[in-house]
Amino acid sequence: HPENGDSSPLRTLCADLHAKIEAFLQEDVKTEILKSVQSQCRHSLSIISEALEKYPLTSLSLSYNGGKDCLLLLLLYLSLLSTHPHLPPSLPAILIPPAHPFPTVDAFIQKTSSHYHLSLSRYTAPSPSGMKAAFASYLAHNPSIQAIFVGTRRTDPHGGELKPFEMTDRGWPSFMRVHPVLEWRYSEVWAFLRWMGVEYCELYERGFTSLGGTNDTVPNPRLSLEGAEGRYWPAWMLEDEGEERAGRIGGG
Ligand code: ATP
Structure with missing residues (x-):
């Protein structure tokens, strides 16, 4: 236990998730899909670990919109934080709400932000293509943030050429995008979340x-x-x- 007597709610949550994911990784699973999920998990965890070595926790954020891919990413991220020496009470995250959000999705985001101890900043894009401006304001208000975890997968519209660590494109506010779940297939995401x-x-x-x-x-x-x-x-x-x-x- 990194800090004796530290039993903050976030650390307890991380420890529970860590135990659960470790148990999954140790299990002698019988189906091909769960075997591939185990190897995807190991690969994603190695990318998240690398990010945690490169960046102090205070400079990391998570791009979170309540979707399945960023939920998967969040679970893996939290599990690795179980042994982090200095956990804050909550973790930075950024949401750029769609212009016409689903109330159900909104409610899920609120509920999970609280359950998973996210300190979620909402930045509204000034236009449908205004993601850049929203990220620029987020970074201007949170100058310590250097890298943001993003749940993009290879099969997403802009996922084709991405690498696990990729600086934003020219013309974008500058930050490192970290893509730990890039190689997950659709069926693997569901197999993991359901497991x-x-x-x-x-x-x-x-x-x-x-x-x-x-x-x-x-x-x-x-x-x-x-x-x-x-x-x-x-x-x-x-x-x-x-x-x-x-x-x-x-x-x-
Ligand atoms: P789904 O594909 O089921 O919607 P998802 O939202 O997790 O799941 P994508 O829509 O493919 O996945 O988006 C990829 C990633 O980009 C998300 O996991 C999240 O990290 C980030 N992202 C997408 N839209 C937003 C947004 N509006 N605000 C913050 N982050 C976002």
Whole structure:
């Protein structure tokens, strides 16, 4: 235990997650999918460890929008913090809310920020393409932040060429983007979240497979329940991973 007598709520949470993930990694799992999830976990944990070696905790933040990929990332990040010598009461995180948020997603973000001890800053983008300006304000108000964990995966719209550590592009406010879950496949994300038994945003139970705003996201038509109009299978039932964003309108 790094600091004797330190039993802050964040440290207790991290220790519980660490124990759970370690137990998963030690388990002699029988299915191919869980074997691949184990190796994805190890790989992601090594990238997060590297970030923790390179950057002091006070300079790290997490880009968090309540989606499945950043939830996965958050769980792995917290588990590694269980042995960190100096934990703050809560961890920096940044949300750029969509122009038309789902109340359900908002509620999930609030609930999980509190449960996982995130100190979540919300920065509104001045226009639909105003992410840059939102990040610029965030960094101007939080000058210690140097690197931000992002839950992008290879199959996301801009995921193709990314490396685990990648500075922002020219014209962007400068910070290191850290992508620990880049190589996870859709089915692996769900296998992990379901194995962990954590709560995820309820829209995923209603056929949404990727979350945006109310103006650009609908349930995934591939999950539509035949003969039951308006009802959908849960996100984790999607078999064709190439269809993950079939519920996103306009390539959002
Ligand atoms: P889903 O694909 O199911 O919506 P997700 O939101 O975690 O899950 P993406 O939408 O592919 O994944 O986004 C990739 C990552 O980019 C997120 O995990 C998060 O780290 C970051 N991100 C995306 N949108 C936002 C946002 N509006 N505010 C903060 N971070 C965001």
